[in-house]
Amino acid sequence: MVEDDAAFAEMLQVSLASVFELTWCQNSSEASVQLLSRKFDLVLCDHMLPDGMQGLEYLTQLRASVPAMRRILLTGYINPEMISRAMSIAGLSAVLVKPIPTEQLMQELKSALERPVP
Amino acid sequence: MDPALQADKVAPKINHGAVLLVDDEQPLLDLYANVLEAYFEIHTANSVHQATALLRQQEFKVVVSDHLMPGGNGLNFLVTLREEYPATQRVLLTGYMKPEMLLRSVNEAALFRYLLKPVSVDELVKTVVDAAELYDQNAVQT
Numbered sequence: 001m002v003e004d005d006a007a008f009a010e011m012l013q014v015s016l017a018s019v020f021e022l023t024w025c026q027n028s029s030e031a032s033v034q035l036l037s038r039k040f041d042l043v044l045c046d047h048m049l050p051d052g053m054q055g056l057e058y059l060t061q062l063r064a065s066v067p068a069m070r071r072i073l074l075t076g077y078i079n080p081e082m083i084s085r086a087m088s089i090a091g092l093s094a095v096l097v098k099p100i101p102t103e104q105l106m107q108e109l110k111s112a113l114e115r116p117v118p
Numbered sequence: 119m120d121p122a123l124q125a126d127k128v129a130p131k132i133n134h135g136a137v138l139l140v141d142d143e144q145p146l147l148d149l150y151a152n153v154l155e156a157y158f159e160i161h162t163a164n165s166v167h168q169a170t171a172l173l174r175q176q177e178f179k180v181v182v183s184d185h186l187m188p189g190g191n192g193l194n195f196l197v198t199l200r201e202e203y204p205a206t207q208r209v210l211l212t213g214y215m216k217p218e219m220l221l222r223s224v225n226e227a228a229l230f231r232y233l234l235k236p237v238s239v240d241e242l243v244k245t246v247v248d249a250a251e252l253y254d255q256n257a258v259q260t
Contacts, residue, residue, distance in 0.1 A: 083220040087229055094225045108225070115204070116256070118228060 002031045002045040002055070003074070008098075015102040020109065027051040028058045035062075040069055041113060042093070047075035047082075056082060060090040070112045074098055091118040134158050134250050136176060140169040140192065141184040141211070150182065153239045154246055166190035173199070178206050179253040180230070180246050185212035193219060196227040205256060207249035211237055 002025050003009040009024050016022050023040070025031040027050050031043070043062060047055035059071040070093045073086060078097060086092040093112035096105065137158040141147045142165060151160045161178070163169035166189055169181070181199055183192035196208040210223065210232040223229045230249040233241060 078217060078220055080215055080220060083215075083224060084232070086224050088231055092224060093228075095221060096225075097221065115228075 001025065002028060002043065002049065002058070004046065004048075004050040012102070012105070016106060016109070019106060028053045031058075035066060040066075042070040042072065042109065044072045044074060044109070047073055056085055056090055059092060060085070063089075063091050068117060070117050072096060072108065072112060074100070087118075093118055134247070135179040135253070136161060137246060137250070138163065138169060138172055138178045138181045139183075140164075140166065140181065140187070140195070142187040143184070146184070149239075150242060153243055157243065157247060158250070166192075166195045169195065173203060177203070180207045180209060180249040182209040182211060182242075182246060185210055193222060193227055196229065197222065200226070200228055205253060207253050209233065209245055209249060211235055 001009060001012060001022055003012070004026050006026075013022055013024060023034055025034055029051055031045075043059070045055040045059055049055055049058065055073050055075070059073060062069065062071060071090060072094045073090070073092055074096050075082070076098050078095060083095065086095050093115065094108050096108055134157050137154060138161045139147055139150050139154070140163045141150070144164065147162050147164070151162055154160050161172055163172055165187060169183070181196070183195055185192040192210055192212070196210060199206060199208055207230040208227055210227070210229055212219075212232060213235045215223075215232065215234070223232055230252065231245050233245060
């Protein structure tokens with residue numbers, strides 16, 4: 001999970017910990033270090049990251065560098081251009097709009113993990 | 119357009135696989151079929167009902183569906199298609215995209231692309247060729 005909002009990230013860590021092995025990174029640089037150290041099945045990434053990198057842009061890079069890892073974008077808003085890029089360039093499993101109930105998020109993560117990487 | 123596609127265009131029909139086009143407007147269906155049949159084995163349906171029947175008869179690499187059709191909208195049809203034939207790549211043609219349609223396009227239908235009408239011929243051909251390539255890549259990996 002790449003998320004700079006500590007309160008939101010901690011809430012997710014508590015609620016998802018019983019089902020998933022979750023690693024929390026506050027920005028894309030931290031995430032890239034983690035990705036070098038081990039294999040992840042899925043990355044859940046906020047769109048507005050603190051290090052000047054947009055989540056969608058980072059996920060697009062990850063599609064090239066770690067193609068077998070599923071990618072989900074968390075965002076406070078959507079627009080047609082974002083969705084087009086999510087489909088065609090970033091190959092996302094899902095785009096989730098905040099605020100999102102924990103149960104729904106858990107279901108989306110499970111669904112994405114059950115399906116092939118787009 | 120990709121030079122390779124241009125070369126294909128002037129060559130005799132090259133079969134890159136079966137593609138199903140779904141639209142209730144016959145002139146548009148004819149137009150799409152005419153431009154795509156240089157590359158694919160094209161099948162057409164005027165309704166979701168007819169398309170569903172064709173899907174039971176053979177496998178398609180790509181299904182291209184209009185959104186607004188009497189008897190069932192294209193996005194709902196493609197959501198169902200994903201569940202029943204997950205390997206088939208899905209393309210939606212639509213005149214508009216509401217916010218809830220945008221999310222469903224990714225999260226439920228997992229579209230390869232959506233194309234806003236009026237659709238350019240080059241864009242349609244490139245999209246369907248790319249979608250068929252992804253189908254082939256996925257088939258090799260599985």
